[in-house]
Amino acid sequence: MKVSELGEFGLIALIAEVAAPTQQKETPAGSNLLIGIGDDAAAWRGKAAVQLVTVDSFIQDVHFSLDVTPWWEVGWKALAVNLSDIAAMGGITEYAVVSLALPEDTEVEDVRALYQGVTALALESGVAIVGGDTSRGPQVALNITVLGSTLNRDEKMLTRSGAKAGDKIAVTGYLGAASAGWEMFAKKLRFDAGTTARLKEAFLHPRPRLAEGRLLLEQGVEAAIDISDGLVADLGHICQASRLGARVDVNAVPVDPVVKAAFAERALELALSGGEDYELLFTASAGVISRITKMMECPVTVIGDMVAGPENGVALFDREGNSFKLPSGGWEHFRQR
Numbered sequence: 001m002k003v004s005e006l007g008e009f010g011l012i013a014l015i016a017e018v019a020a021p022t023q024q025k026e027t028p029a030g031s032n033l034l035i036g037i038g039d040d041a042a043a044w045r046g047k048a049a050v051q052l053v054t055v056d057s058f059i060q061d062v063h064f065s066l067d068v069t070p071w072w073e074v075g076w077k078a079l080a081v082n083l084s085d086i087a088a089m090g091g092i093t094e095y096a097v098v099s100l101a102l103p104e105d106t107e108v109e110d111v112r113a114l115y116q117g118v119t120a121l122a123l124e125s126g127v128a129i130v131g132g133d134t135s136r137g138p139q140v141a142l143n144i145t146v147l148g149s150t151l152n153r154d155e156k157m158l159t160r161s162g163a164k165a166g167d168k169i170a171v172t173g174y175l176g177a178a179s180a181g182w183e184m185f186a187k188k189l190r191f192d193a194g195t196t197a198r199l200k201e202a203f204l205h206p207r208p209r210l211a212e213g214r215l216l217l218e219q220g221v222e223a224a225i226d227i228s229d230g231l232v233a234d235l236g237h238i239c240q241a242s243r244l245g246a247r248v249d250v251n252a253v254p255v256d257p258v259v260k261a262a263f264a265e266r267a268l269e270l271a272l273s274g275g276e277d278y279e280l281l282f283t284a285s286a287g288v289i290s291r292i293t294k295m296m297e298c299p300v301t302v303i304g305d306m307v308a309g310p311e312n313g314v315a316l317f318d319r320e321g322n323s324f325k326l327p328s329g330g331w332e333h334f335r336q337r
Contacts, residue, residue: 075117090217101137160241162222177202179274
């Protein structure tokens with residue numbers, strides 16, 4: 001069945017059915033929810049905390065291709081990129097509203113799969129899907145708004161402007177697998193089953209570092225960003241906001257071992273500028289990072305230092321102190337390519 005046959009109100013009913021488990025009263029977000037999907041607006045009881053809100057667009061043939069990304073993964077990833085923004089602020093995720101545009105010949109089961117992907121991650125992350133909008137459009141376009149909080153009253157949160165000269169620069173997890181996955185799909189590259197599975201998972205199924213972001217905030221970290229545009233580009237955002245420079249030891253960057261094996265000499269480039277890893281990049285004193293490393297379940301790697309200097313950007317060096325030139329600087333909308 002096409003969505004044109006089901007109709008707008010039938011589609012809304014389908015979406016409400018799929019998203020209903022995220023609104024259960026047993027969940028923290030659900031317990032405060034007063035009105036969910038079905039009214040003109042959602043409503044919930046507020047909290048005495050700093051409120052967070054973020055929105056991201058996920059547009060067919062700009063952010064994803066249906067030739068590569070199955071519908072379920074479109075839904076998962078569209079929510080994941082928003083949750084990662086909340087993670088980068090040290091926040092707790094609570095509510096989401098989903099705006100969806102579709103061609104009228106879209107299959108109803110494809111829409112169901114998309115919302116099942118959104119719902120699966122929402123349930124994992126404690127997010128209640130409480131509303132949104134549907135409309136006809138020339139291509140698939142999702143706009144998801146996520147609301148959260150820091151659950152504190154002192155207005156402390158992770159920001160891009162919180163870095164200090166002398167801070168160490170650190171990153172969670174491993175880098176490069178998501179962009180390597182994109183290259184695998186785009187260029188139809190063939191690898192062994194294990195490599196293919198790892199790259200596919202990294203590109204299509206990112207997992208926002210929500211618990212890690214909260215831990216950073218609890219342990220006194222002040223500056224962080226999620227790696228969406230590439231390590232160098234996103235570190236540049238911290239430099240600009242904090243009015244500092246950064247020196248990065250490229251040999252210390254935690255390149256995913258699968259990427260090293262599959263892409264050899266290009267692996268470091270993918271880790272530095274590929275993007276879509278959705279790991280957390282943060283700065284803090286050596287002591288704070290040492291403490292966090294012992295507490296965090298995922299790896300934490302120190303890769304460089306924040307240095308004094310008015311917005312002088314990111315400088316890359318190898319262990320011998322030689323300058324390292326990056327072939328590309330990361331993802332940027334509207335840039336000529």
